[in-house]
Amino acid sequence: MNHKTIELQLLQLEESFSKSRSNIYSDNKKETHFSELHELFSAIKKSDYKNFTQAELDSHNQILNYIFTGLEFLDNSTLNVIPYEIVSCLEFALDDWVDSSNFIIVTSLSNRKGDFFFQSDNREYFENQNIEIGTRYNLKITYRLIQIVLPKVLSRDYLSIVVLYHELGHFVDLELNITSKIFYSKYGYKLSYLYTQLELMDYNHSMEYFADLFAAQYINNASNLYINYIAHNAPDSYTHPSSVKRINLVNDFLNGKTRTEVTELNTALVQGGCEQIKIRYEHIKIQNSDFQILVPQKIKNIAELHYIFKLGWEFWETSETNFLRKLNPRQKYHVINNLIEKSISNYIVKLRWEEVS
Numbered sequence: 001m002n003h004k005t006i007e008l009q010l011l012q013l014e015e016s017f018s019k020s021r022s023n024i025y026s027d028n029k030k031e032t033h034f035s036e037l038h039e040l041f042s043a044i045k046k047s048d049y050k051n052f053t054q055a056e057l058d059s060h061n062q063i064l065n066y067i068f069t070g071l072e073f074l075d076n077s078t079l080n081v082i083p084y085e086i087v088s089c090l091e092f093a094l095d096d097w098v099d100s101s102n103f104i105i106v107t108s109l110s111n112r113k114g115d116f117f118f119q120s121d122n123r124e125y126f127e128n129q130n131i132e133i134g135t136r137y138n139l140k141i142t143y144r145l146i147q148i149v150l151p152k153v154l155s156r157d158y159l160s161i162v163v164l165y166h167e168l169g170h171f172v173d174l175e176l177n178i179t180s181k182i183f184y185s186k187y188g189y190k191l192s193y194l195y196t197q198l199e200l201m202d203y204n205h206s207m208e209y210f211a212d213l214f215a216a217q218y219i220n221n222a223s224n225l226y227i228n229y230i231a232h233n234a235p236d237s238y239t240h241p242s243s244v245k246r247i248n249l250v251n252d253f254l255n256g257k258t259r260t261e262v263t264e265l266n267t268a269l270v271q272g273g274c275e276q277i278k279i280r281y282e283h284i285k286i287q288n289s290d291f292q293i294l295v296p297q298k299i300k301n302i303a304e305l306h307y308i309f310k311l312g313w314e315f316w317e318t319s320e321t322n323f324l325r326k327l328n329p330r331q332k333y334h335v336i337n338n339l340i341e342k343s344i345s346n347y348i349v350k351l352r353w354e355e356v357s
Helices: 003-020 028-046 054-075 084-095 123-137 163-176 178-187 197-219 222-230 243-254 260-271 302-317 329-356
Strands: 103-110 117-120 144-151
Touching (some): 003 028, 003 054, 028 054, 054 103, 054 123, 054 144, 084 103, 084 144, 084 163, 084 302, 084 329, 117 163, 144 163, 163 178, 163 197, 163 222, 178 197, 178 260, 197 222, 197 243, 197 302, 222 243, 222 302, 243 260
Parallel strands (some): 103 144
């Protein structure tokens, strides 16, 4: 790597910024992030990069790649792309665990049907980047980005989007180091290659259990219902417990039964100064739902907002006998998804209006 590498990256970024200037974002935090990235880019462009040492070249290569990634995430999160209904629900859940004011949730649509995941810079990496940026340019990046990736074809499929609550659980787990604390307390600190396959499999399974329980506290068993659709009777693997184990754990949690897995996770959460895994939704009885008369559900609070996904799954699972029974499968699918979307949208608009008023 030499100064020509940095020069090429700067020219590429200049093109990217010129194409992104007309973007319209959904909130001020994204506008701020765009401005901060551009200010940092401009500072590097004006620097004496041709005389950088090798270490400086390496660090600036990382910084410029960081700017590229941030710009890419922002480009995919304009008002024309972002499915704000699900993002709003996930932001409420995120705020229960971390200070979401320090984050920006951005979205990206994938062409692959199975792509549901969260990704974000490691907190330590973000802080180290800011130290480097502050020391050299007296600038700062205020927000960390959390990117939600979901399949383009399913971006308005609220029956499958419940998986994102599970993926948010993985993010929270990594952010708070919950399952890693349990793992180290069991097996101690070693070099990674000294752990056995069984020990590492136990760690992987603990992460999946945490994500399943995290989702269940907000949306009941809706995430597991979808998992059962796409991974019915899947056996134990190195990365995941069997579908039956995962479903049974969630059902026991929802029914208030004591399970070692839940006790371990809650102990680690309390030791870390966090709240325990607990029921955070408010039940809406299917027989009293506004869906019965083909209108959006009137949601009273955030706890009911989370439960709307479970309500949708209840209507889908009983669609042969409920008010949808005379519709064909595609009509049922569209009606349920539209009712969920409108219910969320109506509540969010009402909430924002009340905040402004």
